[in-house]
Amino acid sequence: MSDITLGGPPPAPHAEEHHEHHHPFLQHHFEDLGQQHEASTLGMWVFLSTEILFFGGVLAAYWIYRVTYPEAWAIGAAQQIWWLGAINTIVLIISSLTMALAVRNAQLGRRMGTVYMLIATLFFGSIFLGVKMYEYTKHWQEGLFPGAAFHWNEVPALAPKVQLFMTFYWCLTGLHALHMVIGAGLLIWFIWRAWKGHFGPEYYGPVEIMGLYWHFVDIVWIFLFPFLYLIHGAHHG
Amino acid sequence: MMLSDFPLWPEQASTVAPGVDALMTFMCIVCGGVSVLTFFVIFVLAIKYRRTPENQLAQDYEPPKALEAAWIIIPFLIFMFMFVWGSWLYFRIQRVPENAIDIYATGKQWMWKFQHASGQREINTLHVPVGRPIRITMASEDVIHSLFFPVFRVKADVLPNRYKTMWFQATKTGRFHIFCAEYCGTLHSGMIGWVEVMEPVDYQKWLAGGAEGSLASQGEKLFQKYACNTCHTNDATGRGPVLLGLYGTTVTLANNATVTADENYIRESILNPQAKIVKGFAPVMPTFQGQVSEDDLLKLVSYVHSLGTQKTAVVPVETPSSKNTSAGSPLKPGAGIPPQQDKGATP
Amino acid sequence: MSSLTLHDVRFVEPETTRNYITHDYGALSWLFTKDHKRIAILYLISITALFILGGFFAVVMRIELLTPEGDLLTSDTYNKFFTLHGIVMIFFFLIPSIPAVLGNFLLPLMLGAKDLAFPKINLLSWYLYIIAAVMGLYIIITGGVDTGWTFYTPFSTQYSNTHVFGVTFAAFIVGFSSILTGLNFLVTIHRMRAPGLTWFRLPLFVWAMYATSIVQLLATPVLAITLVMLMFERVVHVGIFDPALGGDPLLFQHMFWFYSHPAVYIMILPAMGVASEVVAAFTRKKIFGYTFVAYSSLAIAFLGFLVWAHHMFVAGISVYSAMIFSFLSYFVAVPSAIKVFNWTATLYRASVALMTPMLYILGFIGLFTIGGVTGLFLAAIGLDVHVTDTYFVVAHFHYVMVGGAVMAYMAGLHYWWPKITGRMYPEWWARLAALLVFAGFNLTFFPQFVLGYLGMPRRYHAYAPEFQVLNVMSTAGASVLAVGYALPLCYLLWSLWYGRPAGPNPWGAVGLEWATSSPPPMENFHETPVVTWDAYDYPAMMKAMGETQNV
Secondary structure, rough: OOOOOOOOOOOOOOOOOOOOOOOOOOOOOOOOHHHHHHHHHHHHHHHHHHHHHHHHHHHHHHHHHHHHHHHHHHHHHHHHHHHHHHHHHHHHHHHHHHHHHHHHHHHOOOHHHHHHHHHHHHHHOOOOOHHHHHHHHHHHHOOOOOOOOOOOOOOHHHHHHHHHHHHHHHHHHHHHHHHHHHHHHHHHHHHHHHOOOOOOEOOHHHHHHHHHHHHHHHHHHHHHHHHHHOOOOOOOO | OOOOHOOOOEEEEEEEEHHHHHHHHHHHHHEEEEEHHHHHHHHHHHHHHOOOOOOOOOOOOOOHHHHHHHHHHHHHHHHHHHHHHHHHHHHHOOOOOOOEEEEEEEOOOEEEEEEOOOOOEEEEEEEOOOOEEEEEEEEEOOOOEEEEEEHOHHHHHHOOOOOOOEEEEEEEEEEEEEEEEOOOOOOOOOOOOOEEEEOHHHHHHHHHOOOOOOOOHHHHHHHHHOOOHOOOOOOOOOOOOOOOOOOEEEEEEEEOOEOOOOOOHHHHHHHOOHOEEEOOOOOOOOOOOOOHHHHHHHHHHHHHHHOOOOOOOOOOOOOOOOOOOOOOOOOEEEEEEOOOOOOOOOO | OOOOOOOOOOOOOOOOOOOOOOOOOOOHHHOOOOOOOHHHHHHHHHHHHHHHHHHHHHHHHHHOOOOOOOOOOHHHHHHHHHHHHHHHHHHHHHHHHHHHHHHHHHHHHOOOOOOOOHHHHHHHHEEEHHHHHHHHHHHHHHOOOOOOOOOOHHHHHHHHOOOOOHHHHHHHHHHHHHHHHHHHHHHHHHOOOOOOOOOHOOOHHHHHHHHHHHHHHHHHHHHHHHHHHHHHHHHHOOOOOHHHHHHHHHHHHHHHHHHHHHHHHHHHHHHHHHHHHHHHHHOOOOOOOOHHHHHHHHHHHHHHHOOHHOOOOOOOOHHHHHHHHHHHHHHHHHHHHHHHHHHHOOOOOOOOOOOOHHHEEEEHHHHHHHHHHHHHHHHHHHHHHHHEEHHHHHHHHHHHHHHHHHHHHHHHHHHHHHHHOOEOOOOOHHHHHHHHHHHHHHHHHHHHHHHHHHOOOOOOOOHHHHHHHHHHHHHHHHHHHHHHHHHHHHHHHHHHHHEEEOOOOOOOOOOOHHHHOOOOOOOOOOOOOOOOOOOOHHHHHHHHHOOOOOO
């Protein structure tokens, strides 16, 4: 308990301790790949917890107004094309499946399998974004973008509150879509890395972390879909 | 120069002020005392055990662990005492006495407008009688302000689109500061005034000195002007609910929720009639948002209030529900409480 | 004062002067560094510059407040000054200060690691900070912002004619800098401790940084999304927070304070960590009640999330909400009290050396105590009704933030200066500065408690004439305080060239950071340490050293 041994005679400059096999992707400040993997994974989980708080803030505000203006919220949800949202939900869940398979392939060292699954994930993610673009365009034309461009007026008495709903719709789905776009960009980079053969049984951490991020984005959507598309309530009249 | 030229606290000019000062004194003595004691101990120990050639290393000694428990439990108990006293004082500050005189205030960038029930209007000055509780009902025309009377030890934020109340009872005559205490823009520090506390006789004289009629009677004129009476007749044949005797009663809405007919409810019904439709009536009332100014709203509300027979019995206590129109939980489905109410959007 | 004394006798000073500063030359080697020590220096330079900017606003305000009339600045300019003083000092100085400078530099050293878990993200943190600072500077030059650092709606969304969008965007970016720092620290503490370094052998500074990181990670995203919604409302004119459009201004306040109250614990927890280190070093004792002090950091982090609406007692919340938040606010004071009493108890039968860092920390303990107890005043709702939004609050938070956090930052800067730079600062000048800061601080801010109770509201450009005497006292104190801050700027810079070279452990302290050279080599330790001793195990270290000398 009282033995203090710190360092020995310092080595000559430039001399560093190397491990038996210095993996090309082992960063110098980690002792080994295991520590690097654990640190990176923990880092991604921690980052996702900040994302939960981030989305959580606007979701809390959404809920407060939902409870305050239930009719307007129901009408706002009725303006969405629910089956497009449903398709998007299924598409995203499938993309999570392909992402999980990509991680599995990386763990098993299957280079092309990893590449194909990542491409598939990107494909389904792009479908999602394409559908979203279509919805957004339609909303814009219908006058459902809040602010000066808002000219939806089917229920004049509730128009300001429906505008508030649409504010949350655009905020929530917009932030989500932004996260998906970033995810898509990351996927492109990972497809390239996988194709170059960077990943294998002893180094698949990055793919796993990408998978965590992608699954998180999927889970956010699984909340957004019922919150924004599936509210049923008494309509006016 | 006398010591009285350097006061440490404002004059005590309200019923609540001595209580606030007493708590302050207690806090100063206890907190100041504990702090000074701590500093003294630090000072003594730092000198007594200073590092000298003979005292290079600390002695291997740990004070008893029971000390740890002591200075967790004892401060906690003292804190709880402070909490209770502070809360009790807060209740006194919030609870409006029964026979309060009503005054209405509007805050706007950058002035205070006061209206007395008898119709007198003032800007940046408020005349009140001594020895009577005064209830101020107030709203802002633009941003958040805060009405602050240092000598009464009370302040409350003044919000746009929502009525808040505060009350005080002055205990001495004189001229005292009014400050705006919530930053509101360029002339925030210029949004100040004076409260003139007068003997009741003088106050009556002042009141009588010219008014356009009471707020309520001015409200009646507006009631005709905006043709409210075409739907709100005094019998059941009208298109709108009867307003006679309405104030303070419980109203049942179309969705079977209930609501108390107070100032906020009346105000909302004028500005946003679709928000709460009374059971049995069609939603045909047009909105007057943008047509009725804040001042006129006060007069209309005052008029409808004057039509009621249950003035204060239902709304005696300044609790969260008093300026709140919902008798039910804000989370009741379909209650549809707009955020104007205190409990609606902000739990 | 004799020079270095206690050496780790088994540590051999390398002949070469190769350390993290001399490892590489050229601006690019600094601007693209991944080394946590270099990034700490980058932060040190940046936040010092921003501190001077924030201080400039304060100085001009205090000059204006010498007279009751608003005669030096226009009202709009004054309003911009107090807004920018708050924004710069809170977001660009206080929140980064100890974590980004001292935490960045010391955490890997204290853990026996070569760097933080994510060095590139660390550099990204700094760049985000710089981008936000440049944006902020641009906004200041092109007109500034006048909403107050609290951005209350609807003033900030519908009424202010200033660069609200720009400044909130800058705050949004610097928030991410803070989040990434917290992420880095949390993962590093979990995964990169040296062999044998169990949780309860960790220095209390590490515990404090751990608790701070939790708060940074969980609170800052809520500010981020609140600012996003604010920006949306400002640009698009919807009514999330505007009552005229169906929104609720109190919703903004709740969301804003949900972050901004924990934010003050981001500012004070690291300071408390520094206090524990300095007290231990200059008493040569393990902090009394180590376990309680460690847990109290976690308790403050947790409880700090439960009290936000005590900023809203008069804003329009219900009586029952107010009581709950008042009750919880008293709760959160308990762990802070534990720390103060434990530091005091550590002095008993210790060996107390009143060097500059210790002077700053003793000042910290005193001033934080005063600031903290005035928080108790504010938590008593009946009293808060009178003093909220007055100078009483201004005095309270300056006592904890400046008398507290900044004093601790100065203490830490002086304590670890030899480690960071390899040089000693001039002790007598430093003590003089510490005393000037202490005296100047009290003269500046204590009168403000009285001003507040007398009724002077905050954010006032012009004030009632009877408040002048106290204001003049406050400004006089500020001028002393300014000198007290200017001195370290001068002598610390001076010491870089002319200060006495420092050895590995000039204070004779226990801690892994003192077991490597001053300044440390790039990789921190030539060999990963294996820890077999408790935190602050002074008796054991002394036995191992086998020598006792004066410091």
